[in-house]
Amino acid sequence: MNTGNTKVMNRFDVTARLIAKLKHEEAVIGGIGNTNFDLWAAGHRPQNFYMLGSMGLAFPIALGVALAQPDRRVFALEGDGSLLMQLGALSTIAALKPKNLVMIVMDNGIYQITGAQPTPAAGVADIVGIATASGLVRSSWAADEEDFERLVDEAMSADEPSLIAVRIDDKPGVGTTRRDPVQIRERFMHGLGVREPL
Amino acid sequence: MAIAEQQAQGTGERSWHSIVLQTLKRNAISLIPYVPDRVLTPLIKNLHADPFFTTFATAREEEAVGIVSGAWMGGRRGAVLMQTSGFATLANVLASLAVPYQIPLIMFVSERGTLGEFNYGQSLVCRTMRPVLDSLALEHHTITRLDELEFIADRSIKQAVTTQAPVALILSPLLTGGKVFDK
Numbered sequence: 141m142n143t144g145n146t147k148v149m150n151r152f153d154v155t156a157r158l159i160a161k162l163k164h165e166e167a168v169i170g171g172i173g174n175t176n177f178d179l180w181a182a183g184h185r186p187q188n189f190y191m192l193g194s195m196g197l198a199f200p201i202a203l204g205v206a207l208a209q210p211d212r213r214v215f216a217l218e219g220d221g222s223l224l225m226q227l228g229a230l231s232t233i234a235a236l237k238p239k240n241l242v243m244i245v246m247d248n249g250i251y252q253i254t255g256a257q258p259t260p261a262a263g264v265a266d267i268v269g270i271a272t273a274s275g276l277v278r279s280s281w282a283a284d285e286e287d288f289e290r291l292v293d294e295a296m297s298a299d300e301p302s303l304i305a306v307r308i309d310d311k312p313g314v315g316t317t318r319r320d321p322v323q324i325r326e327r328f329m330h331g332l333g334v335r336e337p338l
Numbered sequence: 339m340a341i342a343e344q345q346a347q348g349t350g351e352r353s354w355h356s357i358v359l360q361t362l363k364r365n366a367i368s369l370i371p372y373v374p375d376r377v378l379t380p381l382i383k384n385l386h387a388d389p390f391f392t393t394f395a396t397a398r399e400e401e402a403v404g405i406v407s408g409a410w411m412g413g414r415r416g417a418v419l420m421q422t423s424g425f426a427t428l429a430n431v432l433a434s435l436a437v438p439y440q441i442p443l444i445m446f447v448s449e450r451g452t453l454g455e456f457n458y459g460q461s462l463v464c465r466t467m468r469p470v471l472d473s474l475a476l477e478h479h480t481i482t483r484l485d486e487l488e489f490i491a492d493r494s495i496k497q498a499v500t501t502q503a504p505v506a507l508i509l510s511p512l513l514t515g516g517k518v519f520d521k
Contacts, residue, residue: 192434192438197401199404200401201405203405204369204404207405207408208409208412209413226397232371232401236394332411332412
């Protein structure tokens with residue numbers, strides 16, 4: 141895997157750094173497993189959506205939100221194993237060019253939650269290379285935490301979709317999302333201003 | 339001329355694809371991701387030509403389901419177009435996203451695999467569709483008649499939205515003419 145001199149970071153730490161930067165009710169879609177567990181652990185926000193299944197669909201779900209609400213920034217957090225299931229979505233997003241969509245890939249090269257088995261891509265494929273070749277020209281590895289924050293700042297005002305890949309360690313998620321899908325969906329719709337609470 | 343052929347070759351306001359397009363528009367469904375099918379070609383072409391719709395291809399059907407699910411939560415309605423073999427890839431996303439999160443996922447499925455199918459694999463895939471729908475107790479209708487299309491599609495879309503439940507509208511070869519062996 142050609143990740144240059146990128147530092148190995150921590151998913152929860154990086155997620156918390158992202159959340160701390162969100163000041164305008166940005167939407168955040170947390171992919172299946174540890175990715176949304178750490179989003180939950182970073183502190184629930186009404187604009188967070190947590191996936192309890194449908195592995196690989198964090199970016200497509202975020203794309204739908206971005207197309208529905210073009211004036212809101214939409215972030216999607218996805219694991220490398222999940223992304224491998226839906227690489228075609230990168231081309232779909234590149235073709236549609238939603239400027240308000242920011243994709244973040246947490247890459248540890250393993251299926252951590254199932255027993256830390258290596259993914260087929262580990263050691264051979266480059267997520268940023270795949271994304272760039274899929275047409276997402278604003279795709280970068282974050283060199284370290286400071287660089288991650290700089291890339292997020294740039295993505296906030298970018299005029300095309302951005303992808304930020306982060307090398308992370310093999311630690312499990314810090315928390316566990318409350319598994320109530322209807323409540324998750326309803327709160328998210330409240331958070332996006334689509335519905336009023338009862 | 340057989341009834342099915344008359345229906346399939348219908349043009350203007352009375353063709354099956356015009357009725358589907360107008361029914362989508364009347365129900366404010368504007369986001370249409372699809373994985374194509376030969377039978378759906380005139381519908382897809384007319385959706386692309388109408389600026390009311392955002393119509394685009396996705397690489398997989400479950401990707402399209404994710405997109406319209408996100409759009410629904412963001413306040414925009416969508417529908418997914420696919421063929422039978424595409425539906426066969428959806429059991430996981432139906433059972434882990436659309437149904438438990440109560441998302442009114444609207445699916446139009448062009449039915450392959452029956453009434454003159456020439457590909458054995460397609461006919462086997464077709465047999466998995468209704469058992470999957472029934473196993474999740476999902477609403478589904480097989481539309482065979484042009485004069486029933488608008489009623490079924492319009493009412494089913496409204497029911498999906500108001501009950502927050504997915505619906506599959508299966509477009510039979512009796513309605514569309516289907517795809518026939520031509521070589």
